Amino acid sequence: MLAKSSTELVRQKNSVLVLTALRRHGPLAHTELSDFTKLSSATVSVITTDLERAQIIEKAEQQAAGGRGRPRVLFSQRRDCGYLIVVIISSDAVQYSLVDYAGRLIDRFTEERQQNVSGVGSFVTGLRDALNRIVARSRLSRDKVLMISISSKGLVESSEPVLRWSPIFGREQIDFAAVLHDEWSAKVILGNETQLVAAAVGRQEENKKGRDFRALAALSLGHSIGLGIVRRGEEGKHEISAPNFGHMLHMSGGGLCRCGSRGCIEAYAGFYAILRAAFDVPLDTIPAKFVPIAELDKIAASARQGSRRNIIAFRQAGLALGIGLSRVLSLHESMPIAITGPGTRYYDLLLEGISEGLAESHVVRMEGMPELRVMADEPTLVFDGHLNRALAMMDEDIVRSGVVAELNSQTG
């Protein structure tokens, strides 16, 4: 059954509304808050004083007194209200970032991952270690860290921070909540990397199109293939999901994939698959663990100079992507596709196959070709996605936790 509603909930929702406005548009004055949220000035007053008393937002110290009239006082998040640690796990390194409540980067370092030591056990100790280090370095109390946001390629559980499968650890699952809950009171969330790219691009898209934005897919090309989908739900909330696209079946009984199955999309469009095709290695050869990008650059260069076999290798990869995307569009509505990742440098070679694959399906014939868009700088998008998601969640959690209401009742 659905949950009942109450006046308290109304207040919570509207408080989140104020915090969200602050997040999206930076420091805002009373009047602007009222404009953005459509709440009356009086309500904004009550909410801001509550949030201020709870030490969640603060009035900016100084501001240029432009224009006449009573000068506006800008509200902004209190940076020390809480902290977020972002952990980005990639195949060769793990990046740790400490971010304050206002979204400002405080500290960051990267740990190389040894290619040989690949057990989950050693990874976890490394993770715990690095997390301890990053709070120690900035001399923060660890309970000021309200959230730890982790991302990896692979298959993540939607409701719990459990990594089900990843190209790095294979079927060795990691339950990050279980691993960290003894040392950390922070909430632990996990996202697929491309899911977070989708979140970031989706936010950009909404800023541009406003209410017209409906859905968007992000496709990440690299050693493995990732897909993230973001859709505007009712009430304008963005719902993000991470389909297991790279390991969706492309061709029954097809080439061997790193995951152990046969015929996955990745086994045709991943870097190792392109390599395999270019060198005419049999399709059931165990794929290379890691392919240096220089290797692929060479293949691409010769393809661009007319090498038949290499052109076909890229074309076949594009085809697998295009057909796979057409299947995605069959199952959802048609939507624009943002392509990121290191593989975008071969976009010219992939495009033909992608288009051809897409064109084959009924949906595309009905609705027309979806918009394809290349977005470089995947790492920035991933980080932005982390911030978007984690900080929005923090806002909600803080309001829901009741600190605001409690303080309020004490002071009368």
Added chain:
Amino acid sequence: MLAKSSTELVRQKNSVLVLTALRRHGPLAHTELSDFTKLSSATVSVITTDLERAQIIEKAEQQAAGGRGRPRVLFSQRRDCGYLIVVIISSDAVQYSLVDYAGRLIDRFTEERQQNVSGVGSFVTGLRDALNRIVARSRLSRDKVLMISISSKGLVESSEPVLRWSPIFGREQIDFAAVLHDEWSAKVILGNETQLVAAAVGRQEENKKGRDFRALAALSLGHSIGLGIVRRGEEGKHEISAPNFGHMLHMSGGGLCRCGSRGCIEAYAGFYAILRAAFDVPLDTIPAKFVPIAELDKIAASARQGSRRNIIAFRQAGLALGIGLSRVLSLHESMPIAITGPGTRYYDLLLEGISEGLAESHVVRMEGMPELRVMADEPTLVFDGHLNRALAMMDEDIVRSGVVAELNSQTG
């Protein structure tokens, strides 16, 4: 930006909550309403008296006075509060049902569709005609009809009642809102047939499992192939969608489909496809417009007696379904699959192929085989799905329309 919240909205939501409880559990007394909705007795009182004053619900006249204490008075929907017309379009007929606000069937008739006259124009005049007839027969004022709920196989728009593509009318689109708005003030909604099956089965499932229910897919087997997906969104609302599954690409460059594309799932698993395979007709033969089920029964009978070719025909159909489903599960989470439609009578012959197709994919190897379940009596499920969806919408619309609040302010 998200929408602001207010006390009015709270009331609306809680009113809908009361109406929903009434829908799901039949006539209820004050106390039971309070239990189901978790609202306090006082709040239930206010809401019910408002709804009663607005002539949306009423107290039951008579009831058996079992047990001691003050006898409970049961509330139920006023049947004359509004009416719903359900239109179920199938390939050979169109069924019209008139239903009152409490969900009781008042009138029903079926119009055969001539196989030869297949233009959209003549269909639309037939539709308008039949709608007029059904209100005339029951002597209702047409503005008492608050909603017209239509279903068809094929591709429907999610936000508007527009039929984008259907096996019956092909690419000739029908915008039902445009077609009916001059004669009817009722809200017109359109759903894919299997989407409504999913809605009905999803409701059953939730009654059984409660909060454990997460998602479910309904697969309809027949001349064409349909898929509906229902998922529990946050706040417990069911989100239903109708992927274009039948025309998702099964095999690149494969058999010719009725839709004009090649290699659709339907071109392997639809009735005509099974027929085509059984008689070894070339895959690019224009598929039969309609296959009598007796024909397929014969093929099935001989398959069950060991006919190699016919066994393979069904197995290939199952394989297309299984592989397609595996792709669906790759893109969503794993979920149980309810199979309906006339094709279920060949389930024994299809099962092997379905299982094999599912087993091939990465997800199934990870999460295990999804639960498969055969549900006969598709027509009842479709109709139930219509009622579930349309009546729930009517409840919301009525509350949101403000009749309750208005009356309230007048009478003070």
Added chain:
DNA sequence: CTAAATTTCTCGACTGTCGAGAAAAAAATC
């Protein structure tokens, strides 16, 4: 006929939003 049980209704307290107008504070004007 009275007591017990059970359901429904009512009242006052509390919390929320809103519109209007008062208060604050700086620039413009005389």
Added chain:
DNA sequence: GATTTTTTTCTCGACAGTCGAGAAATTTAG
């Protein structure tokens, strides 16, 4: 420098919603 204008913020009273507690209603048991 005093006054007016302009702009922003704050405050007050009205109104709407939920809740808990207890009163009122009504039937059965004894």
